[in-house]
Amino acid sequence: MARTDQPVQALELDCADVSITQEMTRWLSHLRAERRLSPKTLEAYARDVRQCLAFLAEHWGAKVTLAGFAAVEASDVRAFMAMRRADEIGGRSLMRALAGLRSFGRFLEREGKGKVGALSAIRAPKVAKSLPKPIHMEAAKRFADADERAGEERETWILVRDAAVMALLYGSGLRISEALGLKRRDVPKPGEGDVLVVTGKGNKTRMVPVLQNVLQIIADYAAICPHPLSPTGPMFVGARGGPLSPRIIQLTMERLRGALGLPDSATPHALRHSFATHLLSRGGDLRAIQELLGHASLSTTQIYTGIDSERLLEVYRSAHPRG
Template identity: 65%
Template sequence: MASTDAQKAERAERGLLAGATPEMGAALAGWLARLGHERRLSPKTREAYARDVSTFLGLLAQHLGRRPGLDDLAGLNPRDVRAVIAARRAEGPEGIAPRTQMRFLAAARSFARHLEREGLGKVGALAAVRAPRIARTLPRPLAPADARALADPATRAGEEREPWVLARDAAVLALLYGSGLRISEALGLMRRDMPEPGRGDQILVHGKGGKTRMVPVLRPVLEMIDAYARACPYDLEPTAPLFRGAKGGPLSPRIVQLAVERMRGALGLPDSATPHALRHSFATHLLGRGGDLRSIQELLGHASLSTTQIYAAVDSATLMAAWKAAHPRARQD
């Protein structure tokens, strides 16, 4: 999966450079190198940034009536930038989401900062335009019993699927809930990342931005992974993906999502019950049982504590909901 992401990033970067003037192309190449080597951004992030800056320059070319050069960027005023943002926002039948708009502007600003550091000009207009506001929604964790049911192989016992496939899906979902992994992190695991049976209870996880961290794994989860590995019909080489698709290739996140959708209907769970909701449930349930935010931050691989603090708000909201449902005075109001 990682090699595929890297190939996509390379294609996006080649596309960005292909449409630029020689002077702009040299500046873009330096920026891309900086993203990959100094900032060590993941291939997916580099791909997104390259596509966003390519789109920005393309829309700017439409606005100016010519391919932009470095002097054109330095000469931009806030009105020009707003015109480009408006054109980007209007793309598609329903426009684009505020979060996508924010990433679009962040990528352009990243390139602008590179130009200023290299003495190639200052694009002050980008800093003068405010990013769109994003409504911060609270994660929606599952109840502990529902989270356990999603990771229980017995939940899908009636499905006409090969036993190793059911064991595989259950092992992936158990990892998401038991260790708080992102689905990309779980599917990015290799056989060598797992401890030998009875010889450890931690795994090495490759997270966002190429960062790695050690994450504890519950013994029952390790046993589920081992049961899948023994049933899997493919040879699980140490440096190959641990979780395989039906034809032996890397398991697609969409397959896991579809499995959860089927169980969601059988268990009567809301649409918010997704694989990522298991990660939210891991953090919320840990916090509710007395876990401290710093430890949860490390387990989740969050770069900033402020990202983890949202789970404190979730826990408070859950307590208030329980109080309103149970307290006699609350029911009267």
């Protein structure tokens, strides 16, 4: 995992002068060290601002200066957004681009480098709500069964390892990065505990319950793993003993969903969605599910109420006397 306190490498842009690239470098370093944003988010923000600067340079016919950016008008920003929309960029990507530009603008204001008022005058693009697609309960359980892959020419310990990871994704609602980020010491042995402390987005930790049968699958994997699993090392290792790549689990899901006749939406993250959906459908409290998933906002968790509503409507239509 990349350290969040390392400085960002200095940027060089043909479309902007050195003053603005220096401030961009300082801004990204601030986001990494103070806001602890993930490397992927930093990369996306930097790319969005670079694209805007390149557009403005062509739009104005000159390199973008710090003073020029501070004086940007709302019509310039709207033109940039329209250009991105013409490239068939989705609403969520446009929203992220605007968020990155606003973040950079606020940073410049705090540093006394001018006010970029035009950015706050732009309305965020509308984003179509898309409900996550959970996996049926019985199918989700089968992903955590190593016997489902008995015909594959792979070592038994790898089959059990993959089943253990997917059992965690569905049994505890973990993100794949959280499951693969677990250390050996983080996982209790069966009968010796029922809670995991996981590190989620923004390096925030939370406690999540873990089922004893899931702990048993993990213990079965640890018992036959040919590589030493030190207390401070990763719980799940690759074929050569190093940290397990998320791509391995993704490929495993692809093979299994083909065998089970499931759609492309059956991904590792769909197991996490299924965890939340199945809890909610069985009367789970929405705020408790929010805590288990590690969502900062309840609104993020509320997308699952839409899924549950669909299920209730199906029951209503099929069971109501006038249905």
